[in-house]
Amino acid sequence: MNQIKTGQFIAQIRKEKGMTQTQLADKLFISNKTVSKWETGKGMPEVSLMLPLCEELGINVNELLTGEKIPERNYIEKAEENIMNLVHEAQESKKKIILSAMTAGLTLLSAVPLILVSGIFEMSVWTRTILIAIAVIVIAGGITIACILDREAGAFECKECHNRFVPEFRAYIMGPHTLTKRKLKCPKCGKSTYCKHVMTK
Numbered sequence: 001m002n003q004i005k006t007g008q009f010i011a012q013i014r015k016e017k018g019m020t021q022t023q024l025a026d027k028l029f030i031s032n033k034t035v036s037k038w039e040t041g042k043g044m045p046e047v048s049l050m051l052p053l054c055e056e057l058g059i060n061v062n063e064l065l066t067g068e069k070i071p072e073r074n075y076i077e078k079a080e081e082n083i084m085n086l087v088h089e090a091q092e093s094k095k096k097i098i099l100s101a102m103t104a105g106l107t108l109l110s111a112v113p114l115i116l117v118s119g120i121f122e123m124s125v126w127t128r129t130i131l132i133a134i135a136v137i138v139i140a141g142g143i144t145i146a147c148i149l150d151r152e153a154g155a156f157e158c159k160e161c162h163n164r165f166v167p168e169f170r171a172y173i174m175g176p177h178t179l180t181k182r183k184l185k186c187p188k189c190g191k192s193t194y195c196k197h198v199m200t201k
Helices: 005-016 020-028 033-041 047-055 061-066 072-118 127-154 169-172
Strands: 155-157 181-185 192-198
Touching: 005 033, 005 047, 005 061, 020 033, 020 047, 047 061, 061 169, 072 127, 127 169, 169 181
Parallel strands: none
Antiparallel strands: 155 192, 181 192
8 A cells, every 4th residue: 555645645535525634634533633644645544534534535445545536447456456455564564573573582592502601611701791791782682673573563553542553662662561462652542551463554
């Protein structure tokens, strides 16, 4: 999906309907900043808003995702293309999560032996310090890479308003988490909840 193309399409249809960003936002019970974000290609409407948005603009979801009016003869082809794009996005997210887990595992496999060697065998303080320092660097680097991959895989869905977003790196790192959820502040509703990690944005 091309966010910029979809945003320009939303703006075009909105203007054709004679609506301002504020008027469209009021009908959808959102802020005009959210509409502006869509139209400038900086975000996509969340799933729960797609149908209401399409109703207000007089288009269908397939046209919204494609970013253009679709002739009836091409409708099925475009629908299949949009579905394949969503599947591809989900697959890419899964790959990033797998790479993240592998990176974390390899980091431990690399760092733990260094720490064990520095503690078990007799050696100079300088050598022991170097081994521990290398282990710490490996752990820090590995965890950073794993976190970057995991954060960029899909998005996080707010428990309260179901908005999907990618958190800032600092918020991601500092947020308490389980295997599938992380406590984050939703940029839309402002509530801090355990947001579920989902495969698509």
